[in-house]
Amino acid sequence: MKLFNFKTKYDADNSGHFGIYGGRYAPEMLIPALEQLEREYVAIKKDPAFEKEFFYYLKTYVGRPSPLYFAQNLTKKLGGAKIYMKNEGLNHTGAHKINHCLGQALLAKRMKKKRLIAETGAGQHGVAAATVAARFGFDCTVYMGEEDIKRQRPNVFWMQRLGAKVIPVMEGSRTLKDAVNAALKDWITNVKDSHYLLGSTLGPHPFPSLNRDFQQIVGYEVRNQLQELEGKLPDMLIACVSGGSNALGLFYRFLEDESVRMIGVEAGGEGVSKKGRHASRFAGGTLGVVQGYKTIFLQDKEGNIAQTHSISAGLDYPGIGPQFAYLKDVGRVEFSSATDKEALRAFNLTVKCEGILPALESSHAIAEVIKQAPKLSKDTIIVVNISGRADKDIFIVAEALGDKEWDKFIKEKSK
Amino acid sequence: MKLMTHVVVGYPTIASTIQIVKAMEQAGADYVELQIPFSDPIADGPTIMKACDIALKNGITVRDCLKVMKTLSNKVSIPLFFMGYYNTVFHFGVDAFCKQAKAAGAYGLIIPDMPPDEEEHEHFIKACRTHHLAQIRVITPASSNERMKLNAQVADEFVYCVSHYGVTGSNADFKKSLKPYIARVKKYFNLPIALGFGISKPSHIRAIKDIVDIAIVGSAIIKIIDKYKNPKTRIREIKKFIQDILI
Numbered sequence: 001m002k003l004f005n006f007k008t009k010y011d012a013d014n015s016g017h018f019g020i021y022g023g024r025y026a027p028e029m030l031i032p033a034l035e036q037l038e039r040e041y042v043a044i045k046k047d048p049a050f051e052k053e054f055f056y057y058l059k060t061y062v063g064r065p066s067p068l069y070f071a072q073n074l075t076k077k078l079g080g081a082k083i084y085m086k087n088e089g090l091n092h093t094g095a096h097k098i099n100h101c102l103g104q105a106l107l108a109k110r111m112k113k114k115r116l117i118a119e120t121g122a123g124q125h126g127v128a129a130a131t132v133a134a135r136f137g138f139d140c141t142v143y144m145g146e147e148d149i150k151r152q153r154p155n156v157f158w159m160q161r162l163g164a165k166v167i168p169v170m171e172g173s174r175t176l177k178d179a180v181n182a183a184l185k186d187w188i189t190n191v192k193d194s195h196y197l198l199g200s201t202l203g204p205h206p207f208p209s210l211n212r213d214f215q216q217i218v219g220y221e222v223r224n225q226l227q228e229l230e231g232k233l234p235d236m237l238i239a240c241v242s243g244g245s246n247a248l249g250l251f252y253r254f255l256e257d258e259s260v261r262m263i264g265v266e267a268g269g270e271g272v273s274k275k276g277r278h279a280s281r282f283a284g285g286t287l288g289v290v291q292g293y294k295t296i297f298l299q300d301k302e303g304n305i306a307q308t309h310s311i312s313a314g315l316d317y318p319g320i321g322p323q324f325a326y327l328k329d330v331g332r333v334e335f336s337s338a339t340d341k342e343a344l345r346a347f348n349l350t351v352k353c354e355g356i357l358p359a360l361e362s363s364h365a366i367a368e369v370i371k372q373a374p375k376l377s378k379d380t381i382i383v384v385n386i387s388g389r390a391d392k393d394i395f396i397v398a399e400a401l402g403d404k405e406w407d408k409f410i411k412e413k414s415k
Numbered sequence: 416m417k418l419m420t421h422v423v424v425g426y427p428t429i430a431s432t433i434q435i436v437k438a439m440e441q442a443g444a445d446y447v448e449l450q451i452p453f454s455d456p457i458a459d460g461p462t463i464m465k466a467c468d469i470a471l472k473n474g475i476t477v478r479d480c481l482k483v484m485k486t487l488s489n490k491v492s493i494p495l496f497f498m499g500y501y502n503t504v505f506h507f508g509v510d511a512f513c514k515q516a517k518a519a520g521a522y523g524l525i526i527p528d529m530p531p532d533e534e535e536h537e538h539f540i541k542a543c544r545t546h547h548l549a550q551i552r553v554i555t556p557a558s559s560n561e562r563m564k565l566n567a568q569v570a571d572e573f574v575y576c577v578s579h580y581g582v583t584g585s586n587a588d589f590k591k592s593l594k595p596y597i598a599r600v601k602k603y604f605n606l607p608i609a610l611g612f613g614i615s616k617p618s619h620i621r622a623i624k625d626i627v628d629i630a631i632v633g634s635a636i637i638k639i640i641d642k643y644k645n646p647k648t649r650i651r652e653i654k655k656f657i658q659d660i661l662i
């Protein structure tokens with residue numbers, strides 16, 4: 001086996017704790033389902049046939065391996081480290097989310113579940129969930145905050161075409177966190193025949209480890225691709241972090257290569273000094289237990305979850321995956337943040353220099369590349385995860401850039 | 416048949432919470448749960464969720480809840496429980512919360528998202544023991560025999576059985592499956608059986624009264640609070656509801 005037998009010294013203990021983080025703080029109704037999922041998870045880790053099937057669909061359906069692309073123009077422009085882009089945006093459905101959706105769909109099939117429940121922020125996880133539901137014959141319900149539905153309307157359309165029921169979530173801040181709550185409640189109600197296809201490395205055990213293991217394909221490929229292209233390991237890995245699925249996907253296979261620096265980039269929104277206007281958990285977040293797991297959350301002094309903001313719906317979430325909270329504590333992964341404006345600037349630069357349209361989430365990672373690359377020598381290598389492509393962001397980008405012609409087009413179309 | 420009713424502290428106001436709980440006792444409630452409002456109550460349906468939201472918007476804090484408990488425990492003689500989510504307790508400090516809850520007169524705690532499996536990390540059950548608070552465990556139809564056994568080891572007073580697959584306030588039909596479920600619970604718990612989630616009318620009580628010892632009513636009373644804005648009418652309607660349901 002190449003993937004699922006991989007382990008690191010930073011993994012969870014048997015009950016899903018990464019140091020003080022993680023765990024399974026779920027209501028009793030969900031614990032049996034989580035136990036069943038854990039049993040299946042342990043079983044597939046030892047099952048070469050499962051891994052073979054996973055690889056088969058990754059290759060023939062998702063289109064893997066995704067390219068590792070040398071961003072020559074951006075490298076020249078920034079004048080420092082060599083920049084490589086791992087382009088997950090070229091996957092089927094346009095983001096890394098399909099990796100764990102495929103894995104969980106195969107798992108749900110093993111568990112004989114008939115229906116998939118998913119939450120989504122940017123809609124990329126929702127689209128990927130709806131896609132595997134269509135392919136493998138599950139009913140599918142996707143919860144999405146009303147605010148995110150407005151921000152990422154194209155993805156709602158595609159989820160519906162794929163046969164998923166998209167349910168707007170009207171509670172709380174009407175974003176990703178509230179969609180997770182709604183999905184958990186659906187699962188509580190329908191746990192007998194439904195699998196909760198959770199969309200990141202967060203939530204109760206085993207989800208953080210399970211999704212990481214499905215996403216590790218990203219770093220697994222990067223390692224081989226870079227070996228072929230450069231004959232060595234990268235010096236620095238950079239990825240945006242909400243729950244952490246794309247970042248852990250890139251980082252995981254390198255965690256024990258101590259020479260590789262890793263930076264996770266959180267959403268700085270309007271600036272991390274503005275309370276409630278960013279989603280940087282490491283800028284003012286505190287330890288808490290919410291949505292079934294213990295980690296650093298943005299919350300008030302009473303333990304109520306705080307408002308968050310980001311231009312990218314996929315990063316607009318108040319908690320960080322528990323393994324990342326741990327990796328930060330032990331000093332293995334560094335964290336920084338990029339503001340909405342920095343992300344937009346990085347987006348524009350990447351589009352113009354490289355002819356690549358990165359999702360707004362991924363643009364946060366590129367913003368950090370722009371800060372790091374000039375400080376590093378020309379023989380160092382940065383790999384940045386382009387976790388998704390920007391198709392879904394057409395309305396936000398058009399608005400943020402003040403595109404008058406697009407605006408006119410939309411108005412005419414709506415007549 | 417005994418009855419446990421429920422309020423969200425500070426919904427719609429602190430003064431009304433105090434009046435409502437007093438009325439509940441007068442109308443015949445045997446226990447009351449005082450829910451501490453929380454931003455992300457994952458076991459609650461829309462009715463209680465909205466009540467939490469409004470209470471939080473009104474600025475209700477944990478300290479307010481402790482004060483309400485203190486006031487009420489001096490005014491009523493039935494046992495009062497705090498119901499809430501673990502993050503609230505955790506943030507306050509597990510030991511400090513238990514200590515102050517006891518000092519305020521709470522009889523016990525109902526915290527549905529703190530499973531015994533995490534006790535090793537949290538020392539929550541230990542703090543309840545230290546401060547002599549009853550530890551109410553929640554069991555569901557999905558709970559395996561192993562989960563029943565595990566929860567039974569740490570349960571006090573009564574066992575809180577969720578009636579069906581769902582969140583608070585969702586429709587329940589108290590059908591055939593209830594009997595074997597409760598029989599299974601009785602195998603593991605040597606405690607009175609309380610049943611809740613979706614109990615909202617006298618016919619529900621009739622359907623369960625020979626099977627369980629305590630009925631729990633939550634959302635149905637919040638709906639009365641929502642419906643009647645006039646405080647006097649509201650109290651009258653709540654009392655009437657409780658008296659009707661207990662006949």
Ligand SMILES: Cc1ncc(COP(=O)(O)O)c(C=O)c1O
Nearest residue numbers: 124242243244245246314387388
């Ligand atoms: C393209 C893209 N990148 C990144 C993320 C952030 O999630 P995670 O931290 O799990 O990778 C999302 C989430 O919606 C996304 O759609």
